[in-house]
Amino acid sequence: MALRERKARVGAIPEGGMADIAFLLLVFFLVTTTIDMDKGLGIILPAEGQELEINKKNILNCLISSSGSVLLGGEPVAIKDIHRRVKEEIRQNDKLIISVKAHEKSQYNVYVEVLDQLKMANATRVSIAETE
Amino acid sequence: MKFKRKSNIESKISTSSMPDIIFMLLIFFMVTTVLREYSGLPISLPKAERIEKLESKRHTAHIWVSKDGLISIEDKLFKSDAVRHVMYEKRASDPQLTVSLKADLAARMDVISSIHNELRKADALRLNYSTKVKEPSQ
Numbered sequence: 175m176a177l178r179e180r181k182a183r184v185g186a187i188p189e190g191g192m193a194d195i196a197f198l199l200l201v202f203f204l205v206t207t208t209i210d211m212d213k214g215l216g217i218i219l220p221a222e223g224q225e226l227e228i229n230k231k232n233i234l235n236c237l238i239s240s241s242g243s244v245l246l247g248g249e250p251v252a253i254k255d256i257h258r259r260v261k262e263e264i265r266q267n268d269k270l271i272i273s274v275k276a277h278e279k280s281q282y283n284v285y286v287e288v289l290d291q292l293k294m295a296n297a298t299r300v301s302i303a304e305t306e
Numbered sequence: 307m308k309f310k311r312k313s314n315i316e317s318k319i320s321t322s323s324m325p326d327i328i329f330m331l332l333i334f335f336m337v338t339t340v341l342r343e344y345s346g347l348p349i350s351l352p353k354a355e356r357i358e359k360l361e362s363k364r365h366t367a368h369i370w371v372s373k374d375g376l377i378s379i380e381d382k383l384f385k386s387d388a389v390r391h392v393m394y395e396k397r398a399s400d401p402q403l404t405v406s407l408k409a410d411l412a413a414r415m416d417v418i419s420s421i422h423n424e425l426r427k428a429d430a431l432r433l434n435y436s437t438k439v440k441e442p443s444q
Contacts, residue, residue: 193321196328203332207339212360212406214436222426238415278416282371282409283352285418286435293356305419 215289217300232269234260236288240279244288253284256291264297271299278305344381346370352411353440360434365402367393367430371409375417386420393428404432 236256237245244251246259264270272292276285292300347370360366369389370378377384379392397403405425409418425433 189322189325192325193328196325196332200328200332200335203335203339207335212363212366212434212436213357213439214360214406214434215354215356216358216360216404216432216434219422219426219431219433221429221431276415276419278414278419280415281411282413282415282418283411285415286352286354286411286437289435290354290356290437290440293354302422304423305416 215286215293217289217302219302228271232267232271234263234270234272236272236274236292238274238276238280238284238288240277242281242284244284253287253291256288257294260292260295260297264295269299270297271301272297273301273303275303276305344368346381346408347372347376347378347410349373349408349410351408351436351438354435354437355440355442357437357439358434360404360406362402365400366404366406366434367396368406368408368436369421371407371413371417371421373410373412375414377417377421386417386424389421389424390428393425393430397428397430403430404434405430406434406436408436 234247235245236247239245244253244256246256247263251259260272274285274288274292289300346368349370349372368379370376372378377386377389379389384392393405407418407421422433425431
């Protein structure tokens with residue numbers, strides 16, 4: 175009985191395709207990761223118990239009503255005009271603090287638009303009052 | 307006249323280390339990308355012009371507010387007076403924390419205001435109203 179001679183098998187993983195596989199994985203991760211940086215209006219809230227008394231003439235009240243109209247210093251004003259008005263007021267009084275007060279039924283996007291306008295006017299002293 | 311024999315050294319870029327390079331790139335991208343952790347609530351963000359980018363995703367906590375006044379943090383719903391406990395813990399573990407408020411444009415201001423108060427009580431004072439980009443009007 176003649177035994178068949180065993181073939182010597184060499185077990186080697188072909189390395190040629192390795193680069194392709196790694197590239198494929200790389201492209202997959204590049205495509206699936208969403209780089210959605212969060213953007214938005216940044217503010218810094220005052221710390222608890224830091225309420226200050228402020229001279230009334232240094233305060234400009236900005237009221238947002240439930241219907242979405244804005245009163246600036248007691249006068250109704252269109253939202254897109256706020257930055258011009260506030261810029262003027264700040265030029266006259268650089269200590270001016272703008273106090274934004276929103277009605278509790280008013281909508282958030284009006285509030286964001288108002289804050290955006292204040293940023294446009296470079297108003298750094300903005301106080302956010304509690305809703306009424 | 308004798309010519310010098312051409313050397314038969316092959317000039318090829320060795321490709322044997324290519325997988326290593328690519329794997330290194332792959333691992334770099336895997337480490338640096340932060341995946342979105344929470345799905346949040348379905349909202350449509352308001353738009354603003356003067357926006358700024360959040361500095362780092364790692365130091366950001368998100369609060370979602372839907373137009374019905376639901377508040378969601380880490381995909382759990384909270385009542386407005388329970389926000390302070392969650393945020394206090396987050397703030398204690400990360401002093402550089404910025405809170406990103408993702409509120410629906412039709413959300414009511416009383417919810418937003420109560421979140422302001424809660425954040426002040428939790429001493430998480432850096433707040434960012436998440437918005438979309440609006441094209442400048444001028």
